[in-house]
Structures are given as C-alpha cells and as structure tokens.
Amino acid sequence: NAGVTQTPKFQVLKTGQSMTLQCAQDMNHNSMYWYRQDPGMGLRLIYYSASEGTTDKGEVPNGYNVSRLNKREFSLRLESAAPSQTSVYFCASRPLLGVTEAFFGQGTRLTVV
Amino acid sequence: QKEVEQNSGPLSVPEGAIASLNCTYSDRGSQSFFWYRQYSGKSPELIMFIYSNGDKEDGRFTAQLNKASQYVSLLIRDSQPSDSATYLCAVTGSSASKIIFGSGTRLSIRP
Numbered sequence: 001n002a003g004v005t006q007t008p009k010f011q012v013l014k015t016g017q018s019m020t021l022q023c024a025q026d027m028n029h030n031s032m033y034w035y036r037q038d039p040g041m042g043l044r045l046i047y048y049s050a051s052e053g054t055t056d057k058g059e060v061p062n063g064y065n066v067s068r069l070n071k072r073e074f075s076l077r078l079e080s081a082a083p084s085q086t087s088v089y090f091c092a093s094r095p096l097l098g099v100t101e102a103f104f105g106q107g108t109r110l111t112v113v
Numbered sequence: 114q115k116e117v118e119q120n121s122g123p124l125s126v127p128e129g130a131i132a133s134l135n136c137t138y139s140d141r142g143s144q145s146f147f148w149y150r151q152y153s154g155k156s157p158e159l160i161m162f163i164y165s166n167g168d169k170e171d172g173r174f175t176a177q178l179n180k181a182s183q184y185v186s187l188l189i190r191d192s193q194p195s196d197s198a199t200y201l202c203a204v205t206g207s208s209a210s211k212i213i214f215g216s217g218t219r220l221s222i223r224p
Contacts (some may be wrong), residue, residue, distance in 0.1 A: 018114060031210055040121060042201055042216035043157070050210035058211065059116075090156060094212070102203075104156040104210055 002026055006091050006105035008014045013112045021076040021108050023091030031094040032074035033102060034058075034066060036087040045092065049074055081112045116140060117204050119215035127223055132189040134200050134218050138182065142207030146178055146185045149201040151217070157201055161187070192222045 007022045023032065030051045033057075035043040043059030047066040055066050063085060065077045074093075078085060088109050092102040120138045126132040134148075145164045163169045163176040163185065175188040185204075189196055196209035202215040 003181060006120040033212065035214070040216065042119070043203075043214035047209065048211060050208075056211070059213065092212075101162060104158075106156055 001006065001007035002089055004093050004103055005053045006089075006108050008108060009106065010109050011065040011111070013078075013110065015082060015112060017081050018077065018079050019081065020078075021071070021089055021110075022093075023075065023105060024071065024073045025093040025103075027093060027095065027103065028071070029093035029095045029103075030071070031096075031102075033094070034064075034074070035090045035092065036060065036085075037090060037107075038087050044078065046089075081110075083112045086110060088113045115215070116206070117202055117215040119162045119200075119218050121205060121216055122219040123221050124218055125221045125223055126192050127136075128192060128194060130192055131194045132196065132220055132222070134187040134189075134202075136187075136202030136204075136222065137183055137186045138202075138204045138213075140204070140206050141180075141183065143180075143183075143204045144207070144209050145205040146176070147184075147203040147212075148174075148176060148187045149199060150163055151199045153198075160200075179214070189220075194222050194224060196220060197222045217223050 028062045034046040035050040049068040090107040096101045151157040161176045164197045177186045199217040201217045
C-alpha cells in the first residue's frame with residue numbers, strides 16, 4: 001500500500017520555467033490538498049479539492065494552478081517559477097469530511113534559481 | 114491575523130517532564146482539531162485529533178479543547194528525547210474540508 005505518492009522528490013528550476021508536481025493516492029480518499037512549507041512557516045495551504053471535480057483556493061494560491069484529474073490524482077502546476085516558490089511541497093489526502101486525518105506524501109523539495 | 118497561531122519556540126523541556134504546547138484559532142465555526150508531529154526532513158504524522166470540548170488522552174499524550182476560548186493544547190507526559198520534533202496544530206474550518214495549519218512549535222527534550 002503506497003499511500004500518497006509525490007513525484008518528483010527533488011527538482012531545480014530556472015526562473016520562468018514551468019513544471020507540474022504530481023500527486024497520487026491509492027486509498028480511495030475524497031479530499032486532496034497541496035501545501036508548501038518554508039522554514040518557520042509551518043504548512044500553508046495552496047489549493048485543495050474537497051471531492052473529485054472541485055478545487056478551491058487556500059491561503060497562498062497565487063502563482064499556482066491545480067487539476068483534480070480523477071479521484072486518485074491531484075497535480076500542482078507552476079506556470080512561471082519564481083525564487084519565492086522555492087519550498088518543500090506536500091500533498092495530502094483525506095477520506096471523508098469531518099474528523100478524519102490527512103495523510104501526507106513524502107514531499108517535493110523544489111529550488112528555483 | 115493567521116487563522117491558526119502557535120508559539121514557534123523552541124520549547125526546551127527536561128527529559129521526564131511535561132511538555133505543554135498551545136494553539137489558538139480564529140474561526141469560531143471550526144469543527145475538528147489535530148496535532149501532528151514532524152521530524153526534520155520528514156512528513157507530518159498524526160498524533161491525536163479532538164472535536165469535543167474537554168480532554169482526550171492517548172498514552173502519554175493529552176489533547177485539550179476549549180471552543181469558547183478558541184484554544185487547543187497538547188500535553189506530553191514523561192517527555193522523551195524521541196519527542197524532540199516540530200508539533201503542528203491543524204484546524205478544519207466551517208466548511209470542514211479545508212485544513213489550516215499553524216506555523217508549528219519546535220520542541221527539544223534535553224537529557
């Protein structure tokens with residue numbers, strides 16, 4: 001049981017380049033999330049998808065787009081990367097609303113130079 | 114004002130003592146409250162959740178919730194060096210689908 005899988009694990013981009021971070025879960029969860037984590041900032045919510053077919057902005061959505069491709073997959077796209085987007089990105093999934101925990105992927109460390 | 118606030122620490126506690134971690138939140142409609150632990154370079158992992166006012170105990174861990182004061186805390190009894198980590202408070206908003214995290218408290222247990 002793989003849980004939540006993120007690809008790639010590491011990436012270096014040049015300013016202005018674009019890329020898509022992939023996330024897939026095999027737990028049949030309804031909700032999926034993208035967070036970024038910077039030193040001393042905790043986890044900040046970028047976008048989330050409460051269920052297949054819906055997406056909503058979180059706390060820091062500027063500069064990002066998302067796609068809920070199907071129930072398993074939720075991708076995060078950086079159209080024109082900026083150094084301020086250097087961060088560790090975590091994808092998470094959650095089975096149901098209410099009192100259910102979120103399960104996290106292993107993270108993607110992104111550096112924009 | 115951030116939706117979920119935590120003291121960033123570091124909080125230093127001697128081994129065997131009680132560590133007390135605190136969190137406040139701004140959305141009165143918040144429904145569920147979680148404590149995650151994160152070791153350096155790793156993903157967050159759930160320690161406990163709570164959704165009713167009062168205390169909830171699980172082994173050495175006790176979560177406390179006071180919705181009137183918009184306050185949730187985590188107590189760690191008999192602190193061990195392996196408890197040294199960053200502790201993240203997370204709260205679901207009124208919509209129940211959005212989960213917002215605090216900035217985390219770094220805890221250090223000194224032998």
